[in-house]
Amino acid sequence: MLCHMNGIMFYPLLEEAGDFINSSVRGKKLIICIGLFSVEYLGRSSSNLGLGERVLMVKEDGSVLVHRRVGYEPVNWQPAGCIIRCGVRDGKLLLLSERRRPKEFLKVVFDKVYLITSTSLVDEARFEIGPVENEFYDLLMAHPEYIEEGLRIVSRQKSMPSGIPDFTGKDSKGNYVIIEVKRSMAGVDSVKQLDRYMKSQRGHFRGILCAPSITKSALLILKKKGYDFRRLNLKALSSLVAFKPYEETLDRHLEEGGS
Amino acid sequence: MLCHMNGIMFYPLLEEAGDFINSSVRGKKLIICIGLFSVEYLGRSSSNLGLGERVLMVKEDGSVLVHRRVGYEPVNWQPAGCIIRCGVRDGKLLLLSERRRPKEFLKVVFDKVYLITSTSLVDEARFEIGPVENEFYDLLMAHPEYIEEGLRIVSRQKSMPSGIPDFTGKDSKGNYVIIEVKRSMAGVDSVKQLDRYMKSQRGHFRGILCAPSITKSALLILKKKGYDFRRLNLKALSSLVAFKPYEETLDRHLEEGGS
DNA sequence: GCCTAGGTCCCGTAT
DNA sequence: ATACGGGGCCTAGGC
Missing domain, CATH: 3.40.1350.10 (Trna Endonuclease; Chain: A, domain 1)
Incomplete structure (x- = not known):
């Protein structure tokens, strides 16, 4: 559909979204899903998050992130290496992420899916820390x-x-x-x-x-x-690297009023 | 366009994407962008990430996340409270996020934008955490x-x-x-x-x-x-506290071995 | 504002 | 496998 994209769906039926997620997980794609859902977590601690609109991200390594409107940190998550299972039950779309050690579970229960997309990202760049x-x-x-x-x-x-x-x-x-x-x-x-x-x-x-x-x-x-x-x-x-180039780029934009 | 959605664009021109981002930032929306870009960071430390396909998320509170194919953690980020500036410069779409204290900069340089969407998430639910x-x-x-x-x-x-x-x-x-x-x-x-x-x-x-x-x-x-x-x-x-995270749904699901 | 402690910290290396 | 230390840790609470 799109270059590097596996696909995208708007307002899919929950069954469709479930199939989409399962095939994306099998195909090792990165899934981004915007929808109305609740979240439960059980493991080292436990948590409960009622119904609301959020962003769910599932990566090919099994890591899961639930992001709310604000905040740097995901409200709920699962680190890499988890097993993802997904399907419709009692009229809701369930996504379950299981971590083996420590034993932890993350459950996402969708009432609605607004948008879901999965992509295969090509990214071979090396992350370099410190000055280039x-x-x-x-x-x-x-x-x-x-x-x-x-x-x-x-x-x-x-x-x-x-x-x-x-x-x-x-x-x-x-x-x-x-x-x-x-x-x-x-x-x-x-x-x-x-x-x-x-x-x-x-x-x-x-x-x-x-x-x-x-x-x-x-x-x-x-x-x-x-x-x-x-x-x-x-x-x-x-800390010895000058901020100047960054500030200049920013300033130039401000002067010119953005794009 | 979509319920709660500000909009979505596929393969926009960089200028279009820039305008889209700027209006979304002003409108306090959550932006998700999949594209081909590089990232520089300078502040308490510094880092450099070459060209690759990734996911960028910008939240209404100014937090910024750059996610690669794998890994729970964002490769680059900016916590809440940052100032976002965005525009086209030398044929690239630049997104600059500035943090005041400590002084930190995050620069995202887009070669291509594959997909960009912004949404206003409605989420009033309280996050309840278990015994802490x-x-x-x-x-x-x-x-x-x-x-x-x-x-x-x-x-x-x-x-x-x-x-x-x-x-x-x-x-x-x-x-x-x-x-x-x-x-x-x-x-x-x-x-x-x-x-x-x-x-x-x-x-x-x-x-x-x-x-x-x-x-x-x-x-x-x-x-x-x-x-x-x-x-x-x-x-x-x-089970002794008011919030009971270990209720039937999760257990049942686990017993039944998923969908 | 600075400082301290806690976290589902995560993530690496060493053992 | 587990133990230990570092992180752009982040975040909340104290002063």
């Missing part, structure tokens, strides 16, 4: 204290794997240092990379691996080789 | 038989970790007992807590850990230390 690539190294270049207090950057390698370390520098005691930076958790491979750089150098160098976190095994090898781990505070680093 | 914290202990205080038949409560500790057990009491045989209560599955930490209370007492006391369930390892340690586990029947306990 370029910005990231620029920030560290400008603020080496986020790697280590008293550090001065001497050289920087822009492009990727080339046998040249991300940074070289001089620490507060005058030692030359080779720095390997990771934007996410460092593993054994990160240590190996640093180690390659270190071995390709002559003279005395300190080796620093700088990342938001590090696996136990990687830290073990790192220590054994006599290198240092420096924890990188992504959140603090993010 | 205080209420829970109130119930047990009033009905110690749900911990153990013949038990009488002697003392109760309201506030949290203080070296004082949840309850002390006297059992049907006249033994003094120390009772640690958990609302959800008890773990090793629960046993440790009970153990601390027991060791800080002089004289002969029975130790009782009372919870809906207990982990294998915790039960092992508990037994080894000579304490008792008492299964707490949440269902029965809940």
